[in-house]
Amino acid sequence: MREPLHLRLLRLLRDLGPTSRAELADALAVPRPRLLAELERLVAAGYVAEAGLAASRGGRRSTLVELNPDLRFAAVDLGATSIDVEITNGRLEPVVAYAEPADIRSGPKVIMNRVDELLAKARIDGAYQRLTGIGIGVPGPVSFRDGIPVSPPIMPGWDRFPVREYLTREHGCPCVVDNDVNIMAVGEKHGGVAQAVNDFLFVKIGTGIGCGIHLSGEVYRGPAGCAGDIGHIQVDGHGPVCSCGNVGCLEALFSGAALGREALAAARSGTSSALAERFAAAGSVAAPDVAEGAGEGDVTCIRLIRDGGRRLGGVLAGLVSFANPSMIVIGGGLAQLGHILLAEIRSVVYRRSLPLATGNLPVVLSELGPRAGVTGAAVLASDQAFEQAT
Template identity: 45%
Template sequence: MLEAIFWSGGSARHALADGLQFSRSKTNALAAGLLEQGLLDEVGLQLSTGGRRPETLRVHAQVGVLFGVDIGATSLDIAILRPDLSVVARHSQPADVQAGPGPIMARLRALMPAMLADNGISPEEVLAVGIGVPGPVNFAVGQLVNPPLMPGWDSFSIRDDMREVTPAPVFVDNDVNLMGLGVLWRLHRQIQDFLVIKIGTGIGCGIVCHGELYRGATGSAGDIGHIGVDLAGPLCRCGNRGCVEAMAAAPAIVEMAQEAALSGTSPWLAERLKVKGRLEAVDVGEASRAGDAAADAIVRRSGQLIGQVLAALVNFYNPSHVFIGGGVSAIGPMFLAAIRQSVNQRSLALSTRHLEITYAPLGHEAGLIGAGVLAMREALRNGSIAA
């Protein structure tokens, strides 16, 4: 029941009873017990549908806090969250995941206790920790498996290492899976079958099937970055040619931008390169919005290649929604338009008839919120939250 209330983001008794297929009296009795134990509280008033005014039940804010951690390829984000996933405190800093687990784990060891102290929260109040990483994870044991963006992390157990930092249970998952969880929570689980695509340094996909995150037989589901789009394309670090990640993710966009700047086809990017000394994917987006034709072509090419992969996945998976997120997705509306056009052109009419391709809800926060969702869900399931 607590889990249903958590996913609903707050719910009236009658709606809960309907959702759980419990009787009204059973629901009322359970709610009374949980209220008495201090695990629930009642807030505000929902719009009445007649009869007794229904109060909204929520997981009690004083039950404890969660840590959400998002280890990105080039950044580290940490948040302390309440059970309703509102943010108590947040810290972001650049980080290089390629430096291996040592430096990153050392920072977590320093930052997490400091954040608690700064906010007057005692370590015992931490219910659970959710951590997202940019690579494949064996979820059951919390270990990274052969992560291509994270050399040095192979078989490293973040969960074991975190025992020194906090006594709370630690749950580790792939960053895109956590985006999927974040979106699923944000949508109150009302959309059952969808994909979340993250486009940044790499390209990954979170899969939601029948309202649950799908991790695949060995936890690597959604690893779409090395799907081939051009058999004669450039060599990828995976050893194959023409992987979509090698041709359309941030490094490829930057490479094309540098070429456009140096060859003179883009005066705008040439100027930016001169001023900044280097180019990033966001510069290409800015140039495109400023009307630079070469930048436009780069954005459209990247979107078109990603759309080509998505078209196949849409035929196969027939999702109702595809949510686009990650750093590169902010490169501008032209990017989303190119993805949509490419999908509609190559997918069957039946699978695109009701398909929506939009930006992911929660934006840049989806991964961090998802880490909080993971922590909260697992804490609810393993009994950490109980009187």
């Protein structure tokens, strides 16, 4: 079904900025009287404002319209170990941003209270007077329809917590809740390396592993909202027990926690001098230490990254054969492992998938990096608010 005119119009102003009425009518392929009536309604509703005169082109200067400069969206990206919050204007340009460590396992009361505090701080700092919409991503399966996490393996206490209802009630505006990797895929499509691509996979490698599936210009979530949970595909029937309770999942063998565990074993055994030195100095080692060690040429660090890339590449090769994407984007905290990881993933995907599927298949790092999540959350927040601008 074709989207309503007001939604297409508001999205166009969001993405293009100040635009003349004539240009809007042409871009939307609607009669000018209908467009003018819709604009008049949106101005009255507080979503659109006059934006002055366009630059002179020799004739009568046309007037421009834009999204109301007072529109504000809150974008929240909850990770397993972090909270990122941005307040954006109507064009999704950041007004203020906050980032801090947090443990998602501390439960919804603690985490949501902290989100409220950060949003209150943004208001005190003058970032907004009222919010037009909120978008939030969480690191676990989400019922997109209901706005709740459902049995998230690494989020104890969050099962069916009413995230959308809570934020809507506390802040008096529409709210949309999605899985963290889905919002990253939306962000990368809006402002990253996948802007010109309608069919791509966004793979987040961090504390867990997930895949945002973007097909025909839209995120595919599945009927229950858990499409793309590739971290729980089994890759070793005799592997370690995963947080989901199964054995040998990809996430149990290659993720932030898994890599940290292997790095610690290598440091303690002395098989990696680079990791042993860091462990002696700091008392711990983690993924960044592996990346640094690999950069110094440490053989064990390089092997750990390649082993992870080979396992992930094997899973992605299956997805390429199944979905035939035009691009694969790698993001998340472990993307910092860089080109050793990327080269291994590419090697396996290109070797194990059919040439027809990989003949023109870029496998690239996220262009937005850590901002992919908040960017996508802001896009979803604006879409939700615009849909309700009736």
